[in-house]
Amino acid sequence: MLDIRMFRDHADVIRADHDKRGLQHDAIDEVIRLDEAWRKARFDADQLRRQRNEAARGIAAAKKAGDDAEFQKIKSEVDTIAAEIENLGDVADAHEAERDRIRMSIPNILHTDVPIGDDEGGNTQHSLHGEKPTFDFDAKTHNDLIEMNRWVDLPRAAKIAGSRFYFLKGDLAHLELALQQYAVDFISERGYTFVQPPVMMNREAYEGVTDLADFESVMYNIQPDGFYTIATSEHPLTAMFMDEVLEPSLLPIRIVGVSPCFRREVGAHGQGDKGIWRVHQFTKVEQIIITHPDDSWNHHEELLTNCVDLWDSLGLHYEVVNICTGDMGTVAAKKYDLEAWLPGRGEYKEIVSCSNCTDYQANRLRMRYRTTEGNAAVHTLNSTAVATSRALVAIMEQNQLEDGRVRVPDCLISRMGGKTHLEPCEW
Template identity: 40%
Template sequence: MLDVKLLRDDFEAVQAMLEARHNELDLSAFNALDQKRRDLITEADQLKADRKNKSKDIGRMMKAGEDPGPIKEEVGRIGERIKEMDAELAEVVEELNALLARIPNMLDPQTPIGAGEDDNVEISQHGEPTRFDFEPKDHVDLGTALGILDFERATKVTGARFTVLRGDGARLERALINFMCDVHAEQGYFEVMPPFIVNDDSMFGTGQFPKMKEDVFQLAGTHYYLIPTAEVPVTNLHRDEMLKEEELPFHYQAFTPCFRSEAGSYGKDTRGLIRQHQFNKVEMVKFVHPDRSDAELEGLRDDAEEILRRLALPYRVMALCSGDISFAASKCYDLEVWLPGQGKYREISSCSNFKDFQARRAKIRYKGASGKGFVHTLNGSGLAVGRTLVAILENYQMADGRIRVPDALRPYLNDQATIEKQVR
C-alpha cells in the first residue's frame, strides 16, 4: 500500500505511475474523500472538546445548586451528533482504504516503460540455445512416451491442467526440490515450511487481495485460501511485528505446492506443465533494511540464477516493463529458460523488489540505531520446479527419447545417468 502522504503531496506522480502501468483505476474521488475525513475528524474533535467543557459546567452548576437540565440536554445532543459523525467517518475511512488498497506500487526509476511483455528489456543472456542433430520434441511428447507424465489420468482424477508424475518423473521432481533447497541453504537462506492455507489478512498483506481474488482457490464456506505462492505465508510470518534493525536482513526459503485458478489466462498454455492449477515451487523471501534494498535484489536474482547455472540450462534475464510488472512489485527481473520444444524462452523465475509496499499493508516495521520505519520485502522463485523439469526434459533429451540427467542432480538420484521408459 502506498503512503497516503504521497497522494496528498504528489498526486500527479501517482497518476503518472498508473498511466505507465496502463492501469485505469480512477483516483478522482481521493481528494474529496481525504478532505471529508479530515473535516469530520476536526469537527468531531471540536464537538468532543465542547462536550467536555459543558460536562464540567454541569458539575459546577450542581455544586452551586443550579439546574443543569438545559446543558445536559445540549450535551446529549452533542453526544448524538458525535455518534453520527463517528459512523460517517467510519464509512469514509472504509471507502478511502478500499481505494488505497487498489492502487499498485510505485515503479522503480529503473523499471522500463512499456505496454506489455513485448516491451520487456533483455539484460543478459547465458549459454547458447540448445541445438540438436535431430528434431527435438516438447516435454509432453517426451514425458508421455517415457511414461513419466500422465495427463489423462490426472484429468480423470481432478480435471484439466493437472498432471500425475510417475516413476522417474516423480523422483526427478523431488530431486529438483531437494537440490534447490540445498543450494539456497548454502547461500544462507533459512528454511521454513509454512501452512499451505492462509487467511484474508495474509492475502491482503502481500497484495493478492483485493485485485487478484479471482485467481485463487477459496475453501468453500470459509475465509481460507490455498496459497498461490510461498511468498504469501512466508512474508506474513512477520505481519504486525517490529523487527530489530541489527538482526536484518532475514533471508527465508520455502518449498510449497502452489495453487492458481488461472482465471485470467483462459486458453493460454493449455498443453503440458507450463500453466497448471497445482505446481511446486521453491521460493526465496527477504526482509531487508531500505538502504540495502537494491543490492539485495541483485543478490536474490543471482541466487536464483545459480540454480540454472548448476543445471547448465540456457537462460536470459529480462527487466519487466511498467505494463507487465505485477501489482505489488516496484522492480522485477524475470529469468527465462530456453525450451527447445517450443523454440523460445519461457519464464521460470520472477525476482521482485516490493520496497515498503507489502510492509505497509502487513505492518512490518523495524527499529534500531538508524531510527525506525517499514522494512523492504523481496522475493523470487528459485525456481518453479515444474518448469525446471520441463526445461530438463527438453534440453537434455536424446535422439532415442531418453533424458540425460544433469550432473548436479545425479547425487539426488543415486547417480542415475538417464531417464528411461518406465516399466509400469
C-alpha cells in the same frame, strides 16, 4: 498499497508513474478528495469528543457532591454531542473505507530502470546464460516426452480432480524431489533460513500481499472456513510479519521457503499450455527478503544473483529479462524474469520471477521497523528459486536424447541415487 502520505505530499510522483504506465489520474484525484473529507470529519469529531470529555469530567464531581441537577444538566449536554459524534464518525468511516478501496487498486511506484512498453513485447534482455543446446534430431516438446515415457498421468488426474491436475510418476517424480532439496540447500547455504509455511491464509492477511483481482482469478477459496489456498509461499512468508514492529538489528530477514502452490488459472487455454507447463498445483522453492528500505535494491540484485548461480549450476540455457511497464502488475516496483529456452517449442518461457515490492506490501500489512523518528515501513522482496514443474519442463526439453530419455543434470545425480538418465515408467 501506497503510503497515504504519498498522496498528501508527493501526488506528483504518483501522477508521473501513472503517465509512465499510460493510466488516467481519476483514481488518484478521488483518493485525495476522500482523504481530505475523511480528515475533516475526523477532526470535527475529535473536537466534539474533546467537548464531551471535558463535560463528562464534571459528572464525576457532580455525582460525588450528590448534585443531581448539575448531573442532569451535563448529561443532556453530553447526549447532544454524542449524537453528533456518531453521525460524523459514520461519515468518516465511509470516506476512509472508500479511500482505501481505491487506494488498494493503485499500483506501486516503478523504479526508473523499468522499460516502457505496452505488453511483454516491451521487456528488454538483461543478460543471456549458458549455451543453447543443439540436436541432430527434431527436439520434442516436454508434452511428447512425458507421454512416451509415461512420467505424467493427466487423464486419470482429470478424472479425480479436473483438467490441469496431474500425477507425477517414476523417475520424473524423483527428479522433482531432488530439485526441491537441491534448491533449498543451495539457498540455505547463503544464509537464508529454511521455512515451511501454512498453505492456507485468511482474507485479511491475503489482501496485504496480492492484487485484489487475484481473489477472482487465482486463489481457491476454501469453504466453509473462508481460507484461501496460497498461490505461492511468497504470500505467507511475507505476511508472517503482519502487524509487527521489527528491531532494525533483525534486518535483513532472509528466508528460503518451499510449498505447494495452487492456482485457478481462470481463462488459461491454448496449445502452449499443454502438459505440465501451466497447472493448478505445483511446488516452488522461494526466496524472501524483508529489509531496510535503503538496502532493498542491493538485495534485489542479490536475489537475482542467487537465481543465476542456481540455474547455471543446473547447466541450462536461459535469458534474464527486465519486465516493462505494461507487463508489471500492481505490486512490484521492478521485476526480473528468467526465461528458459524450450527447444521443443522454440521459445524462451518464464521460469523465475524476481521482484522488489518496496513498501507496497508492508504498508498494507503494517510491517514496520523501529527508527529514532518513529516506525517506518520495511521493504519486501521475493524471487522464485525453482518452480519445479517448470524446471522439469526445461530440463526435459534441453537434456533430451533421441530415444526420449533425459539426462540428469550433473548436480542432481547424487540426489538421484547415482542415476544419470531418467528411464521410462512401465505403466
